[in-house]
Amino acid sequence: MVPDTNLDIADLELHDLEQALTDLGSAKFHARQIFQWVHKRGVTDFALMSDLSRELRQALAQHFTLTTPEIVKKEQSADGTTKVLLQLADGKRIESVCIPENPAGSTDPADADRLTFCLSTQVGCAMKCAFCLTGRMGIDRNLTAGEIVGQVRVLARELDALDARFTIVLMGMGEPLHNYDQTMKAIRMLADEHGLAVSPRRVTLSTVGVLPGLERLATEPLMPNLAISLHSTTEAQRDLLVPINRKYGIQELLDACRRFPLKRRERITFEYVMLKDVNDTPDDARRLVRLLNGIKAKGNLLPLNEAAGIPFERPADAAVNRFAKILADRGVTVSVRKSRGRDIRAACGQLITESSRSAAPGRRLALAMR
Ligand code: SAH
Numbered sequence: 001m002v003p004d005t006n007l008d009i010a011d012l013e014l015h016d017l018e019q020a021l022t023d024l025g026s027a028k029f030h031a032r033q034i035f036q037w038v039h040k041r042g043v044t045d046f047a048l049m050s051d052l053s054r055e056l057r058q059a060l061a062q063h064f065t066l067t068t069p070e071i072v073k074k075e076q077s078a079d080g081t082t083k084v085l086l087q088l089a090d091g092k093r094i095e096s097v098c099i100p101e102n103p104a105g106s107t108d109p110a111d112a113d114r115l116t117f118c119l120s121t122q123v124g125c126a127m128k129c130a131f132c133l134t135g136r137m138g139i140d141r142n143l144t145a146g147e148i149v150g151q152v153r154v155l156a157r158e159l160d161a162l163d164a165r166f167t168i169v170l171m172g173m174g175e176p177l178h179n180y181d182q183t184m185k186a187i188r189m190l191a192d193e194h195g196l197a198v199s200p201r202r203v204t205l206s207t208v209g210v211l212p213g214l215e216r217l218a219t220e221p222l223m224p225n226l227a228i229s230l231h232s233t234t235e236a237q238r239d240l241l242v243p244i245n246r247k248y249g250i251q252e253l254l255d256a257c258r259r260f261p262l263k264r265r266e267r268i269t270f271e272y273v274m275l276k277d278v279n280d281t282p283d284d285a286r287r288l289v290r291l292l293n294g295i296k297a298k299g300n301l302l303p304l305n306e307a308a309g310i311p312f313e314r315p316a317d318a319a320v321n322r323f324a325k326i327l328a329d330r331g332v333t334v335s336v337r338k339s340r341g342r343d344i345r346a347a348c349g350q351l352i353t354e355s356s357r358s359a360a361p362g363r364r365l366a367l368a369m370r
Contacts, residue, residue: 122174177213
């Protein structure tokens with residue numbers, strides 16, 4: 001049987017690609033070659049798959065598509081971070097970021113020992129966290145697994161880094177657990193040994209805590225590292241900062257974290273965006289220690305990346321350090337996230353596509369929270 005035309009090769013897991021080739025009347029083993037061309041070598045055109053026969057390449061081009069996000073704009077930060085604006089097949093746009101962990105001094109991505117890719121999972125985001133620019137866009141649509149994985153292919157190829165050792169964080173635009181199936185499919189595709197072979201241990205999924213998604217994640221055979229965007233220590237304040245808290249509150253969320261299966265030495269990261277005079281006091285720090293009690297946790301403090309339209313301020317370094325010290329003194333492992341790529345608005349919470357960049361400040365909310 002000849003398959004429907006327009007099946008998108010970029011969106012198929014290896015076993016689906018094998019099936020598609022069988023349906024085409026072709027040998028199944030070619031699927032591995034094709035998967036490798038697409039995901040490992042970043043090739044975007046069937047014609048370039050030089051170890052396939054001309055007939056097969058023509059058949060592929062006739063019956064399938066190979067959709068690849070297109071780089072519309074590329075910006076590089078003084079610290080070596082690269083941000084790209086990508087256009088998807090339907091014209092929608094997303095941003096993705098590549099952060100090199102370079103040897104001292106070098107800002108050239110080609111010198112990187114390790115690269116961290118920060119991927120988007122949705123066009124926009126429905127969560128509307130009060131300090132996040134992406135939330136201002138609202139949600140447009142979910143990304144497909146092919147589009148999530150496609151960000152890595154495109155960025156790695158652009159930076160000539162397909163062979164680099166990399167780490168993936170699902171911390172770009174969107175809430176991964178709000179696009180559960182495609183996100184998990186993308187994690188499986190990234191892990192495939194015929195593609196980039198990124199072990200889920202090198203993937204971190206960051207979530208506001210969509211509870212049904214979290215419960216499902218707990219049952220997955222391939223499990224990424226988990227980061228929870230906590231950001232607040234009281235229900236009343238988190239209701240305002242992270243609105244989904246009104247549906248799934250802190251206590252329920254932390255109970256789910258207590259039940260979450262972790263292997264030896266694994267821990268859940270709790271992200272805490274620091275907002276000056278809102279959630280950065282010693283009392284907040286002590287409450288956070290109490291909340292995390294009994295959970296295999298580590299804290300990650302994110303001093304706010306400020307942006308026009310975001311009605312909060314970044315605390316002084318001294319306030320961040322004081323907060324971190326309270327956690328550390330009480331036995332909670334804590335780190336402070338470096339804000340990479342702030343000069344090109346590539347840092348956490350700064351991703352938004354230009355057309356949606358409007359400064360509609362929500363000053364009243366910030367004042368109400370003081
Ligand atoms: N939706 C997911 C992943 C996206 S954001 C989540 O919320 O976890 C990755 C992290 O950046 C989250 O912890 C998010 O709350 C944080 N963040 C958002 N806006 C920020 C800002 N302006 N400054 C610092 N961190 C921010």
